[in-house]
Amino acid sequence: MSYSNQAALITGASSGVGAAVAIKLAKLGVNVAVNYNSSQTGAEAVVDHVVQEGVQGIALQGDVSQEKDCRRMVSETIEKFGRLDILINNAGTTTFVPHHDLEGLTEDIWHQALGVNLMGAFFMTRAAAPYLRDAGSGAVVMTSSIASLTANGSSIAYCASKAGMNSLTKTLAKTLGKDGIRVNAVLPGLIDGDWAFNTWGGGDAGQYDQLKAAFSEQTPLGHVVTPDDVADAILSFVTGSRYVTGQLLTLDGGFTL
Numbered sequence: 736m737s738y739s740n741q742a743a744l745i746t747g748a749s750s751g752v753g754a755a756v757a758i759k760l761a762k763l764g765v766n767v768a769v770n771y772n773s774s775q776t777g778a779e780a781v782v783d784h785v786v787q788e789g790v791q792g793i794a795l796q797g798d799v800s801q802e803k804d805c806r807r808m809v810s811e812t813i814e815k816f817g818r819l820d821i822l823i824n825n826a827g828t829t830t831f832v833p834h835h836d837l838e839g840l841t842e843d844i845w846h847q848a849l850g851v852n853l854m855g856a857f858f859m860t861r862a863a864a865p866y867l868r869d870a871g872s873g874a875v876v877m878t879s880s881i882a883s884l885t886a887n888g889s890s891i892a893y894c895a896s897k898a899g900m901n902s903l904t905k906t907l908a909k910t911l912g913k914d915g916i917r918v919n920a921v922l923p924g925l926i927d928g929d930w931a932f933n934t935w936g937g938g939d940a941g942q943y944d945q946l947k948a949a950f951s952e953q954t955p956l957g958h959v960v961t962p963d964d965v966a967d968a969i970l971s972f973v974t975g976s977r978y979v980t981g982q983l984l985t986l987d988g989g990f991t992l
Contacts, residue, residue: 742819749780772797823876953990
C-alpha cells in the first residue's frame with residue numbers, strides 16, 4: 736500500500752519516540768504535523784528532517800490537555816495538508832513521586848497526569864475523528880506504558896493515567912470501528928532516551944546507567960528498548976493489517992513476563 740501524500744499528526748514529537756515516528760512516516764511518503772508544547776527548536780529540527788525526506792512538515796505548538804489546542808492543531812493540519820489519515824497520541828508527562836508517598840501526590844500532579852496522558856488522547860482523537868473517517872482507513876495509535884499493567888512507575892497518577900489510556904484505546908476502537916478507524920496502543924517499558932535519563936536518572940549518568948543495567952538484566956531479551964524500537968512498533972499498527980484494532984502491544988523485551 737502506498738502512503739504517499741497521506742498526512743499524520745503526532746503529539747509530543749519534538750524529540751524521542753514522537754520524533755522517531757515522524758521521520759519513519761516521512762520515509763514512507765507521509766506528510767507530518769509535529770506537535771510540541773515547549774520545545775519549538777526541537778520540533779522545527781524534526782520538521783527540517785521530515786522535509787529532507789521529500790514530504791511536507793509543519794510544527795504545531797499546543798498543550799494536548801487543553802481541548803481548544805487539540806481542535807486548533809487538527810484544523811491547522813487539515814489546512815496545511817488537506818487531509819488526516821494517521822494520529823499518534825504520543826504526548827506524555829509525569830512527576831516522580833514514590834508510590835508510598837501518598838501525600839506527595841498532589842491534586843496538581845493528578846490533574847497534569849490525567850490531563851496530558853488521558854484526556855489529551857481523547858481530545859485529540861475526538862477532534863481528528865471526522866477527518867480520519869473521511870480518509871477511509873484512519874489509524875490512531877496511543878503511546879501507553881507497561882506502568883499501566885505492573886503498578887510500578889514514576890507515580891501512582893502516571894500508572895493510573897496510562898491504565899486509563901488502555902481502556903480508552905479499547906472503547907474508542909469499538910466506537911470508531913464502524914467508521915473504518917483503527918485504534919491501538921503500544922506499551923513500552925523503560926525507553927533508553929533523554930526522557931528516561933532526566934526522569935529516572937535525574938541527570939546523573941551513573942544512576943541512569945545502573946537503572947538501565949538492572950532493567951536489562953531482568954529482561955529475557957536483554958535489551959532496553961529505544962525510541963526507534965517504539966516507533967517501529969507504532970508503525971506496525973499503521974502499516975499492518977486493517978483488521979487489527981483495540982490491541983495493547985507490550986514492548987519491553989519480555990520484562991513483564
